[in-house]
Amino acid sequence: DELVGQMHADMYDGLLEEVAEGTQILLDRGWPATEVLQKALVDGMTIVGVDFRDGILFVPEVLLSANAMKAGMNLLKPLLANTGAKPVGKAVIGTVKGDIHDIGKNLVIMMWEGAGLEVVDLGINVDADVYMRALEEHQPDILGLSALLTTTMPYMKVVIDTMKEKGVREDYIVLVGGAPLNEEFSAAVGADAYCRDAAAAVDMAKHYLA
Ligand code: B1M
Numbered sequence: 001d002e003l004v005g006q007m008h009a010d011m012y013d014g015l016l017e018e019v020a021e022g023t024q025i026l027l028d029r030g031w032p033a034t035e036v037l038q039k040a041l042v043d044g045m046t047i048v049g050v051d052f053r054d055g056i057l058f059v060p061e062v063l064l065s066a067n068a069m070k071a072g073m074n075l076l077k078p079l080l081a082n083t084g085a086k087p088v089g090k091a092v093i094g095t096v097k098g099d100i101h102d103i104g105k106n107l108v109i110m111m112w113e114g115a116g117l118e119v120v121d122l123g124i125n126v127d128a129d130v131y132m133r134a135l136e137e138h139q140p141d142i143l144g145l146s147a148l149l150t151t152t153m154p155y156m157k158v159v160i161d162t163m164k165e166k167g168v169r170e171d172y173i174v175l176v177g178g179a180p181l182n183e184e185f186s187a188a189v190g191a192d193a194y195c196r197d198a199a200a201a202v203d204m205a206k207h208y209l210a
Helices: 002-012 016-028 033-053 059-080 103-114 128-138 155-165 183-189 198-209
Strands: 089-095 117-121 142-146 173-177 193-195
Touching: 002 016, 002 033, 002 059, 016 033, 016 059, 033 059, 033 103, 059 103, 089 103, 089 128, 089 198, 103 117, 103 142, 103 198, 128 142, 128 155, 142 155, 142 198, 155 173, 155 183, 173 183, 173 198, 183 193, 193 198
Parallel strands: 089 117, 089 142, 142 173, 173 193
Antiparallel strands: none
16 A cells, blocks of 8 residues: 555654554545554554664654654554453553663553553553552552563563562563563563563453453
């Protein structure tokens, strides 16, 4: 689709209004929200990621791209929202300490809410103590941890070890995700499961809540 290609270019250029407009046009054409999300927004950010890695794009530019993506996501959010009445479970999620990437986490939140979970978002750069307080306060079924950097993913172990120290590890299902992770890492830090993407996060939540 020509528009999808244009949206990738607009996201690359950090053009927030254009990305939002493109998102709306695809929806008006009858595209399902999940398809707009994947093909227009997530695939667009993948292209940005490659040039960021290769030193062609820099932080300020990628920040604009991220904000453009968020504008598109905001339009999809109500469409992915749960229509069912009572929540199937509760989750607390946050991006770990030292890490400010939040697009993936926000996507997981949107999809979880769409699947009927009540979600408490702790935001970014979350300290182990903040996770612990949130678990105590909200008593969720699931704790979700997100990390996008190889330098911050080890902090997941800090969080899970803190849970163990407090004797509460087994009270919660711990799901982890983020681009640099894999199943092996998830098992090594003592999580219950690794979620490759937001759809897997939904599948895992459903699996453990069933
Ligand atoms: Co950052 N960054 N970044 N960045 N950034 C990456 C992650 C990087 C891979 C880019 C690259 O070099 N190719 C690289 C990490 C390299 C590494 O660690 N080996 C990197 C770097 C180096 C950095 C900085 C250090 C750059 C610098 O300052 N020199 C810096 C770090 C800041 C910090 O956190 N302390 C930095 C900053 C930034 C921006 C602020 C500019 C911006 C973030 C804006 C924001 O989030 N608000 C940014 C962005 C946008 C990216 C890339 C381009 C895109 C990330 C993204 O949003 N992807 C990224 C490159 C890449 O990933 N290809 C990159 C889209 C999103 C939908 O996917 O986040 O993977 P993702 O989430 C997926 C799954 O992973 C999974 O589901 C999601 C949906 O399907 N998932 C979960 C994620 N979390 C989950 C939690 C769960 C379950 C599933 O819980 C249950």
